[in-house]
Amino acid sequence: MNAFRNNIPEKTFATLNENGEFTRLAVSPGIINKHYTPAQFQKIAEVVGEHGTIKYSASYSILLSVPSNGVEQAIKSLQEVGLYIAKQGSVVAMKACDFCDGDKMEAAAITEQLYNALEGIEVPKRIRLNVNGCASACYNAVYDDIGVVYQKDSFDIYLGAVPMGAHAQAGALFAKRVPMQHITGFLHQIITLYKEHGRQEEPFFKFYRRTKTAVFWQALKNE
Ligand code: SF4
Incomplete structure (x- = not known):
């Protein structure tokens, strides 16, 4: 019964980031557009790799946990396929x-x-x-x-x-x-x-x- 399989994720941003080694990015196709392309999903999978996480959120974006030591390159790669990365913080x-x-x-x-x-x-x-x-x-x-x-x-x-x-x-x-x-x-x-x-x-x-x-x-x- 897939609806309730694996209710508790193996990895979360909190568990990955216990030592501050991961960064969370909120990505989407844009403020208006809600449709991802297959190339964008492929890039998301590539950027997150074996170790990160992908989670959908209530704010029309997908939350990625990516290793902090490669975050600048990850942002560049995601932007190159047209993804928007939301600003974080009190804004x-x-x-x-x-x-x-x-x-x-x-x-x-x-x-x-x-x-x-x-x-x-x-x-x-x-x-x-x-x-x-x-x-x-x-x-x-x-x-x-x-x-x-x-x-x-x-x-x-x-x-x-x-x-x-x-x-x-x-x-x-x-x-x-x-x-x-x-x-x-x-x-x-x-x-x-x-x-x-x-x-x-x-x-x-x-x-x-x-x-x-x-x-x-x-x-x-x-x-
Ligand atoms: S998506 Fe919903 S709120 Fe926006 S224009 Fe269409 S019906 Fe109106």
């Missing part, structure tokens, strides 16, 4: 839906613009900013720290989600119909508030709960 991390496998691409260009402007900004604790390309929001944007849902030349913004745990809950609608041309600046203002007023290691939802009646939220401009 803004972008996610997006697959825009119906490329059939609904109206918000794709602005998503790339948001990536260039916001991905990697240092914040008190890692936040996920998830862009979904229509009101179906089937990639669960409303359950990420900043949910951004496209609707006909504008975006709805959701804040305050508790992304996981027994008290997980969706974010609340914070701003409706933010025009395309203002979305980058508007999200940048939200992230700047978190940078300036968030406590070290304070999750975004706790920051939002603590401060949502503060006057600085009212001063945000979406035009």
